[in-house]
Amino acid sequence: MPDIVKITNLRKAYAGGFEALKGVNLTIEQGEILALLGPNGAGKTTLISTICGITTATDGSVAVGGHDTVKDYRKARSMIGLVPQEINLEPFEKVISTVAFSRGLFGKPKNDAAIEKILRQLSLWDKKDNQIRELSGGMKRRVLIAKALAHEPRVLFLDEPTAGVDVELRRDMWGIVAGLKADGVTIILTTHYIEEAEAIADRIGIIAEGELLLVEDKDKLMARMGKKQLVVQLTKPIDALPVSLASDSLALSDDGAALIYTYDTRAERTGITKLLSDVSNAGLVLADIETKQSSLEDIFVDLIKEGAA
């Protein structure tokens, strides 16, 4: 897949001296969904704002579709749609007029059919003549997306699209994102919900304190860093691990009723067979066995800790 966004050594220092971006390099492929994951204040919004032209970079460059976002800003920005984190809408405007305004602002000629398609896609067509202030929070978010899509951009930035949104609406939003991807739109979204990145992203970038710690295919990331746990439930709780079982990867649960064995799924030997025979040799009786895949959240927390160390 060809690259659609190329970020080279992007730096941003604010007037107070705070360095929000410390030299970010990132290439985004056409048609993918990239999730930028990071804690609050990591620089996610600054990165998006700098690409979109809302803040100016201190150093470095960004090209969208091969067009530099500063020198060739008209061509670059025409390809970009931005859905901001805050619900920024004029309360007294009608849905359809605010969406049509966005299209015009980006220099696209009036096209009622295109606007209707976008509003229908986002289930806003029934509400097209309503004033923004009459809409629910979820509907307002949809209006923001409709505005960002009004000029038919090739790249869509979603800044925390589901922050403070209930579960049902979040799943709804994921459906919308999947639909846009199917239409060939490249999507970059920021989130601090790991569940969200895990559910919809193709690739995941982890950002903390203005630095991109890593960017990797979601599946590879999960596999590479994914650890599995085997939980062995015992029929009777024990006070301590038998000496014969002592190992770094084995621990006793707090209540003494379960053994927790951590192993790497990609290792040559997982050591499960040996563990189970050792357990029975030690005279322990098994009640149940379950395995747990470590989530992206664990990976994320580990990375942030490593970065801080």
Add this chain to the structure above:
Amino acid sequence: MNWIAVKSIYTFEMARFFRTITQSLISPVLSTSLYFVVFGAAIGSRIQQVEGISYGAFIVPGLIMLSVITQSISNASFGIYFPKFIGTVFELLSAPVNFFEIVLGYVGAAATKALFIGIIILITAFFFVDITILHPVWMVVFLVLTCISFSLMGFIIGIWAGSFEQLQLVPLLIVTPLVFLGGSFYSISMLPPAWQVVSHFNPVVYLISGFRWAFFGAADVPIMTSLFAIAGFTLLGLAVIWWIFRTGWRIRQ
């Protein structure tokens, strides 16, 4: 040039005006009528003619200027301050438009609204006093230039303002006194000599004088001086706005 964007901003802003057309027009018509009743009929009947013109007619150009200047500033400053206040300014900053296109859209709409109101007041005035306009073309030139230059000023105030209080501050503390002391209701020649000198530092004097000349052929200052003053004022506004967008002052971090 992204003409579609200019047109979009312009029509979007004008739509706001037409949504509240009744309020937009009734209040200037009402306040002008009050001025005519109070100054023209009640007090004006006791004032002798000014420069050979009845006092009621004499104040017409000043009254129009007063409303046009106030309206230009409030329309343009609100027009750009509101998106900043509610956050929709992000869209302007991320759109493929340059500063000139944004200014053309916002200032063009603000100036058009002010022009509308100026014309409505002129029409209202015809119901109260006899007016003849000696130089109609020049009258239009002065009116349009005033609308544009004060809309530019309003745009700058709107970008500068960090709160609704600040938005009111400049019009209240600077513009209203300048307009009232700029000869809206009197001829500069009626002032004591010392105050006449002070008045020449008030830019609004040149506007009102030029505008009044277009009506009656009499002016406090030479007509070319008036024209240069307003042209210079317009250019100054453009230069400041160009600098604002170049540096991103108060709008882009």
